[in-house]
Amino acid sequence: MPPTFEFDPEKDATNQGKHGLSLARIRDATWPPDFVAEDARRDYAEQRWYAYVELDDRIHVVIFTLRGTIVRVISLRNRREVRRYNDRLSQRR
Secondary structure (H helix, E strand, O other), X not given: OOOEEEOOHHHHHHHHHHHOOXXXXXXXXXXXXXXXXXXXXXXXXXXXXXXXXXXXXXEEEEEEEEEOOEEEEEEXXXXXXXXXXHXXXXXXX
16 A cells, blocks of 8 residues: 655645655655665754655655654655755855
């Protein structure tokens, strides 16, 4: 049985503007992902995870949290976008 995905509509609009990708597209991605790890970049109010999923024959990164059996999607971006983000972040330091 596939998981139930949910996301905030406002966050979806933000993700579309920043990354050109709707959070709803997670429903088209391979699930369960092959790689999942805790997102420990900072202290969030809840435990967050990141995973690499295949979508449209490309690797994407999804940030999510689990709320019972529901997967709440926080961010979805392609791998190139993640690389650019990390490059910019390291230039600031």
